[in-house]
Each structure stands twice: as structure tokens, then as C-alpha cells.
Amino acid sequence: MRLEELKETLAEASQVFVLTDENVAQYWLPEVEHWLGCEQAEEIVVGAGESHKTLQTAQEVWETLLENNADRNAILVNLGGGTITDLGGFVASCYQRGIRFVNVPTTLLAMVDAAIGGKNGVNLGGCKNQIGTFTEPLEVMINPICLSSLPERELLSGLAEMVKYGFIADDALLKVNETNYEQYILRAGDLKRDIVDDDPTDMDQRKVLNFGHTLGHAIESFTMTTESPLTHGESVALGMWCALWLSIQQCGLHEEVLIDYEPKLRSLLAEAEVELHPEDIDAILSYLDHDKKNKDGHASFVLLKAVEKPIIDEEVPDELVRESLLELIKLVDEL
Numbered sequence: 001m002r003l004e005e006l007k008e009t010l011a012e013a014s015q016v017f018v019l020t021d022e023n024v025a026q027y028w029l030p031e032v033e034h035w036l037g038c039e040q041a042e043e044i045v046v047g048a049g050e051s052h053k054t055l056q057t058a059q060e061v062w063e064t065l066l067e068n069n070a071d072r073n074a075i076l077v078n079l080g081g082g083t084i085t086d087l088g089g090f091v092a093s094c095y096q097r098g099i100r101f102v103n104v105p106t107t108l109l110a111m112v113d114a115a116i117g118g119k120n121g122v123n124l125g126g127c128k129n130q131i132g133t134f135t136e137p138l139e140v141m142i143n144p145i146c147l148s149s150l151p152e153r154e155l156l157s158g159l160a161e162m163v164k165y166g167f168i169a170d171d172a173l174l175k176v177n178e179t180n181y182e183q184y185i186l187r188a189g190d191l192k193r194d195i196v197d198d199d200p201t202d203m204d205q206r207k208v209l210n211f212g213h214t215l216g217h218a219i220e221s222f223t224m225t226t227e228s229p230l231t232h233g234e235s236v237a238l239g240m241w242c243a244l245w246l247s248i249q250q251c252g253l254h255e256e257v258l259i260d261y262e263p264k265l266r267s268l269l270a271e272a273e274v275e276l277h278p279e280d281i282d283a284i285l286s287y288l289d290h291d292k293k294n295k296d297g298h299a300s301f302v303l304l305k306a307v308e309k310p311i312i313d314e315e316v317p318d319e320l321v322r323e324s325l326l327e328l329i330k331l332v333d334e335l
């Protein structure tokens with residue numbers, strides 16, 4: 001859908017609501033409303049960050065929709081990073097059994113990943129994405145100008161998801177960095193679109209997108225309980241290191257791939273304070289029990305036979321998973 005067409009659709013809706021967070025609201029709310037021609041929209045501003053991706057926030061947004069008499073012909077515009085597109089997609093997909101929503105991603109991570117593909121949801125009990133639906137947005141409108149206000153650390157977080165596409169689908173993306181990322185945004189989004197189109201409900205090949213996420217999510221959930229929470233991308237960058245290490249042990253991946261990744265990992269973690277210790281491993285592993293990537297009680301991984309040759313549903317013995325974390329923690333201490 002082109003911008004003009006989207007503007008017409010928004011103009012024809014019974015009401016337009018714009019959901020955003022307190023940071024994005026400061027920078028982009030009036031500009032984006034103007035861009036979409038919906039200056040009269042009702043604004044719903046929630047707290048920023050992963051800790052607000054909860055059922056409680058969803059309920060607050062539902063109540064605001066109800067108080068404003070939103071009906072099934074209303075449209076919700078989700079303006080923000082992956083936290084907002086995940087939350088807003090979930091809210092819209094459940095409100096009155098589903099209203100239309102548009103994603104306007106404002107982080108690199110959301111532009112290349114979270115806003116695309118219809119997976120949405122909220123966290124529950126400290127575990128990521130436990131409640132959600134598969135519902136496609138009406139449209140994803142990307143305007144890279146929004147990245148001009150993005151903090152460096154959040155940019156690096158998005159680069160990590162782009163590197164993921166490099167490992168699973170197109171090695172050109174392994175070259176992505178802070179100076180050249182703009183030229184890869186469309187390519188990364190197209191890769192995600194293609195993978196999702198083949199498997200919209202994540203039953204088969206879409207699982208390749210979880211490369212680095214099995215342990216990445218566990219690390220992210222664990223650090224959310226500490227003084228030094230890591231971003232989603234930083235956690236995935238660490239999870240990818242473990243996945244590469246496990247791929248060498250279990251799938252014959254060349255060791256050079258891991259060695260080549262280490263400088264990249266260092267740069268992706270440049271703004272992070274990684275506080276992981278061997279005594280944290282049990283706590284990190286406890287989050288794997290709740291991971292949807294689990295199969296028959298075993299953590300199930302996406303591993304690589306080679307770059308661009310992912311294998312899904314790889315069962316890895318618990319001891320090897322533990323060892324990968326121990327090796328990661330040793331490496332991070334040296335970084």
C-alpha cells in the first residue's frame with residue numbers, strides 16, 4: 001500500500017489511535033501524524049521499554065480504546081520500536097476480536113524485524129512473548145529519518161538482528177555496520193518477508209528467524225532481573241555466539257565462522273555492560289523451560305551447518321548448552 005492509499009484508509013476509519021511510548025512521543029509523534037495525515041488521532045502514550053510489554057499495559061490501552069468508544073472500524077497506529085509494535089499488534093488483534101493496525105517502526109530493530117511478519121505479544125511472569133497472536137498489520141510504513149534520534153546502543157541492537165539474517169540467509173548482511181546499515185534495511189526486511197510468507201505461523205522454516213534467540217531470550221529475561229539489563233539485540237548477539245559454538249560441536253560448522261564473528265560481537269556490545277557470571281547459568285537456563293522453542297521438554301535450537309545453511313529443531317544435550325554459556329562468559333570477560 002502506498003502512502004497516499006494508507007492516508008485514505010486512515011481518513012475513512014471511524015477513529016485513528018496512535019500508540020507510542022514516552023520517548024518516541026517526544027521526537028516523532030507530531031511529525032508522523034502529519035506524515036500520515038492523522039493529526040486528529042487520539043494519542044495513547046505508554047512507558048518506554050521491555051518492562052512495559054505486559055498484560056497490564058495492554059489492559060490500559062484496551063481501556064483507553066473503550067473509553068473513547070473505539071469500534072471495529074477504528075485503526076491503531078503503532079509508532080515505536082519492537083516493544084510498541086509487539087504490544088500494539090497484540091492489543092489490536094484482540095480488541096473487539098480484532099481491529100486493523102499499522103506499524104510505523106522507529107528503531108532499526110523494528111524496521112528490519114519486529115514490525116514485519118505479524119507476530120505480536122506481551123511478556124508474562126518475566127518470560128518473553130508468552131501471550132500473543134499472529135496477526136498481520138495492514139501496513140508497515142518505514143521512514144529511516146526516525147533513526148536520527150535513536151541512541152547508539154539501540155542502533156547496535158538493530159544491527160544484531162541484521163547480522164542474524166547474514167548467518168541464516170544472506171552473508172552480505174554479515175558486513176553490516178554503523179556506517180553502512182541504511183543500504184541493507186530493505187534487503188533485511190525483504191528477507192524476513194520472504195521467510196514469513198512461506199510459513200506465517202512459525203510451524204516450520206520461519207523458525208530459522210530464531211537463530212540466536214533460544215539462549216538470547218533466556219539471557220535477556222535473566223538480565224531484566226539484574227541491575228544491567230541487556231537490549232534484545234545485545235542478548236541475541238550473545239545467543240548467536242552460543243548457537244555458533246554449538247553448531248561447531250554438533251553440526252560441523254567451520255570454526256572460522258565463530259572466530260570471524262568475535263570482533264563483530266565486540267562491536268555489537270560496545271555500549272553494553274555485560275554482567276554474566278558462571279553462577280548465573282542455572283538462572284539463565286531456567287528461562288529455557290518456558291521458551292516456546294522447547295520441544296518435548298528439551299531446548300530446541302536453530303543451528304548452522306554453514307553460513308546460510310540453518311537447521312531448525314536441533315535438540316542439544318543440556319550439558320552442551322551449559323558449556324556453551326560457560327565458554328561465552330569466559331569470552332565476554334576478555335572482550
Ligand SMILES: NC(=O)c1ccc[n+]([C@@H]2O[C@H](COP(=O)([O-])OP(=O)(O)OC[C@H]3O[C@@H](n4cnc5c(N)ncnc54)[C@H](O)[C@@H]3O)[C@@H](O)[C@H]2O)c1
Nearest residue numbers: 023048049050081082083106107109114119146149150232
Ligand atoms: N514480533 C517480532 O517478530 C519481533 C522480532 C524481534 C524483536 N521483537 C521484540 O522487539 C522488542 C525490542 O524492540 P526494540 O529493540 O525496538 O526496543 P524498544 O521498542 O523497547 O525501543 C528501545 C528504546 O528506544 C526508544 N526509541 C524507539 N525509537 C526511538 C527513536 N526513533 N528515537 C529515540 N528513541 C527511540 C524506546 O523508547 C526504547 O526506550 C523486544 O520486545 C523483542 O521481543 C519482536
